[in-house]
Amino acid sequence: MSKKPKAKDVLIDTASRLFMVRGYCGVGLNDIIEESGIPKGSLYYYFPEGKEQLAIAAIENTKRLVMEDIQRVFTDKENLIQALQAYVYTLAQMFGEGGKPIGSPIGTIAGEKHSTSEPIRLACESTFKDWQTVYAEKFIAAGYDEQQANSLATVFHALTEGGILLAFTMKSGQPLEQIAEQIPSLFAEKPVEK
Numbered sequence: 001m002s003k004k005p006k007a008k009d010v011l012i013d014t015a016s017r018l019f020m021v022r023g024y025c026g027v028g029l030n031d032i033i034e035e036s037g038i039p040k041g042s043l044y045y046y047f048p049e050g051k052e053q054l055a056i057a058a059i060e061n062t063k064r065l066v067m068e069d070i071q072r073v074f075t076d077k078e079n080l081i082q083a084l085q086a087y088v089y090t091l092a093q094m095f096g097e098g099g100k101p102i103g104s105p106i107g108t109i110a111g112e113k114h115s116t117s118e119p120i121r122l123a124c125e126s127t128f129k130d131w132q133t134v135y136a137e138k139f140i141a142a143g144y145d146e147q148q149a150n151s152l153a154t155v156f157h158a159l160t161e162g163g164i165l166l167a168f169t170m171k172s173g174q175p176l177e178q179i180a181e182q183i184p185s186l187f188a189e190k191p192v193e194k
Contacts, residue, residue: 007038
């Protein structure tokens with residue numbers, strides 16, 4: 001017998017999904033209450049500060065889920081280039097035509113709230129840094145020094161975030177597939193000696 005999910009977890013999962021699809025400004029607390037089936041009193045019990053506090057919990061939840069996906073793909077592929085390509089192809093399937101596009105994991109909220117909510121901006125910044133740390137660790141494992149690895153992790157992250165935005169706009173995974181195809185020419189399997 002499976003346990004019934006806790007109301008707080010249901011609220012966070014629902015908010016995560018709705019924020020990713022519609023963005024922060026496109027979702028009201030009533031939308032979250034209606035979609036989740038959780039009473040308004042419970043929402044304010046768990047998130048007394050309201051929507052912003054719930055959004056930060058949703059960002060943390062999304063960060064954890066995406067990190068699990070990245071680490072799963074990277075664990076399956078020891079080779080740097082194959083790991084990077086496999087991850088981007090996974091994104092192409094998720095965000096392309098026929099996939100289940102649930103929105104840019106954090107990009108939508110980051111774009112909307114970076115200048116109007118410092119707590120949300122900081123949560124997004126932390127998320128991006130944590131994802132980039134996982135990317136950098138893969139570059140370090142391939143022989144890059146820490147500075148190079150961090151720089152390349154930023155480049156790889158920018159490619160994936162931009163590819164997701166293009167995939168949404170074009171309603172196709174093709175931009176991400178093209179990024180994946182170019183990874184061998186963009187990143188070396190082993191760093192060039194200086």
